[in-house]
Amino acid sequence: GARLLYSLPNFQNPTGRTLPLERRFALVEACARLGLPLIEDDPYGALSYRNDPLPKMLNMNPAGVIYMGSFSKVLTPGIRLGYVVAPTPLILKMEQAKQAADLHTAQLTQMVVYEAIKDGFLQTHIPTIRKLYADQCQAMLDALQTYFPAGTSWTRPEGGMFIWVTLPAHIDSGALLKEAVEQHVAFVPGAPFYANEPQQNTLRLSFVTVPPEKIRAGIERLGKLIAAKL
Ligand SMILES: Cc1ncc(COP(=O)(O)O)c(C=O)c1O
Incomplete structure (x- = not known):
């Protein structure tokens, strides 16, 4: 239908x-x-x-x-x-x-x-932001590899703005967000993205508005919070 x-x-x-x-x-x-x-x-x-x-x-x-x-x-x-x-x-x-x-x-x-x-602004602007976002994406992927504990996994995007993370099943990313924000790190909990039964242990990270040093520092803090729940 x-x-x-x-x-x-x-x-x-x-x-x-x-x-x-x-x-x-x-x-x-x-x-x-x-x-x-x-x-x-x-x-x-x-x-x-x-x-x-x-x-x-x-x-x-x-x-x-x-x-x-x-x-x-x-x-x-x-x-x-x-x-x-x-x-x-x-x-x-x-x-x-x-x-x-x-x-x-x-x-x-x-x-x-x-x-x-x-007058063709996008022809020069798009390659600039592509390079910027690609570098920031790589910085986040590298930081995830370094700081996230075993039992977590994530996607490796070939473009765009987002990385999707899956935490161990018992960790609720909504509760994690409250603790993370206290340490000045924010992400979007995964649950609202589901049409049906949500997976509470998922979250969306964005790497586009933050430079690599801050990405590394943020992922390190988040990694520690997750590790403390294992
Ligand atoms: C999949 C998707 N479609 C559309 C939009 C919205 O685009 P617009 O800002 O043109 O409304 C977004 C995000 O803002 C999006 O993620």
């Missing part, structure tokens, strides 16, 4: 995982066969740390994919402006629905983004 399929193929929020090439083809093929519109939500796609990012599903079947992009992750988060690539009849319907929902996205915001990017 499903009416559409939502997917987040690149450096997923919250896990940082990427949908492999063969599964992209399989998803596009299955949706086309079932007549199911496929939403490709891709706000993190430009933040790839590989030189050969995987192809968009949009390019595999432009008639069957509704592609969504955002300026939030490449320009400035507060701007909350995005865009859709989809067949024209669908865009016209979405425009009607959006006008009914919020009248329109503010024109001033759209004009600000247009002025900021029209």
Whole structure:
């Protein structure tokens, strides 16, 4: 009875995982066969740390994919402006629905983004933040390896903003957060990301706004708090 399929193929929020090439083809093929519109939500796609990012599903079947992009992750988060690539009849319907929902996205915001990017700013800015985030991601992965105790595991993202951590089963990351904040370290507990039964021993780390020295210090403190619970 499903009416559409939502997917987040690149450096997923919250896990940082990427949908492999063969599964992209399989998803596009299955949706086309079932007549199911496929939403490709891709706000993190430009933040790839590989030189050969995987192809968009949009390019595999432009008639069957509704592609969504955002300026939030490449320009400035507060701007909350995005865009859709989809067949024209669908865009016209979405425009009607959006006008009914919020009248329109503010024109001033759209004009600000247009002025900021029209002369090619993103072509130089995106490589800069890719390198910055890639280095910070590596600093966090190295720190996790050094300071997190045995029994913990984490994802190794190829882009984006997040690392997903799994703690030993008896540790509740919500309770851990309270102790961590007292030591000026914050993360997002994993439970709210689950649609069904949550795994309380999971958490999301972000490495994008903090320089490597602070990442190392924060992961060291967090590692000690976790080790004390083993
Ligand atoms: C998967 C995903 N889609 C969309 C968004 C929102 O993008 P925007 O800031 O354009 O609303 C986010 C995060 O902010 C996200 O993680």
